[in-house]
Amino acid sequence: MEIFTGQELSETKAMQRVIANPDYTVTFITTAAESGNRLTDMEIELRPGGGNGMHRHLNFTEAFIPIEGALEVQVGKNKLLLEPGERYTIPIGVPHNFSNPGRKPIRFRVVIEPGHEGFEYSLRMLYGLANDGRGEIKTWDDMLRAAVILIISDMRLAGKQSFINPFLPLLYRLACRKGYDLEMVRKYCI
Known part of the structure; x- marks a missing residue:
């Protein structure tokens, strides 16, 4: 498309490598263009209580990899609490969201494949x-x-x-x- x-x-x-709003800061590590559309790799800092609504992706998987702090990922009706070093990949089409349930900002990586x-x-x-x-x-x-x-x-x-x-x-x-x-x-x- x-x-x-x-x-x-x-x-x-060249587009900005770092973007921010009141709840998030995203740093693009590798863009789709840089990887030949193989992946998009980002590092996100999420403030306490921040997160997004339930959604799904039509054409790519989304992997969550906490770096600092615990990341809550809801997959359908199930909630997972991911710790640094863990990784969870959301398959194409599966409803999900993520949030910071803690009291401190957290950092995590998001890798989408293929890049988009x-x-x-x-x-x-x-x-x-x-x-x-x-x-x-x-x-x-x-x-x-x-x-x-x-x-x-x-x-x-x-x-x-x-x-x-x-x-x-x-x-x-x-x-x-x-x-x-x-x-x-x-x-x-x-």
């Missing part, structure tokens, strides 16, 4: 929106921007929010007509 076709993408500058440039772009967009105070869906335009992020990342919502998934292709097309896809690429990715 080709994600973007804009002229500006053929003239991109759209996922890398989506993280930059998510963090940029959060830093602009637009991290929550409050308006129709916020929903359209979220559809762009979900489609380009090959991610879908799981659990109570999964009702939106069948509508994502339509919402994505509407967002592209409004130019939100390229707007977010220009603002947060290049």
Whole structure:
């Protein structure tokens, strides 16, 4: 799936290696482009209480490897507490999330295979929106921007929010007509 076709993408500058929002800091160790799409490797620092909602990935596995502190990973209805040195890989399509249940920041690696440039772009967009105070869906335009992020990342919502998934292709097309896809690429990715 080709994600973007804009002229500006053929003239991109190097993307930031470190991105941050109020809960996370992500350092890209190896990008999809650098690995020939073999993998995307990131190190994440997550503040206490931070985490994400239930979701699933359509085209890649996601491995979690704690470095400092314990990482809670929910896989379906099961919760795992991973300690430094352990590794758990989420298969393609399996609903999951992660969180920091402790009182101190934790660091862990995330490796997705195969690598996925759209996922890398989506993280930059998510963090940029959060830093602009637009991290929550409050308006129709916020929903359209979220559809762009979900489609380009090959991610879908799981659990109570999964009702939106069948509508994502339509919402994505509407967002592209409004130019939100390229707007977010220009603002947060290049």
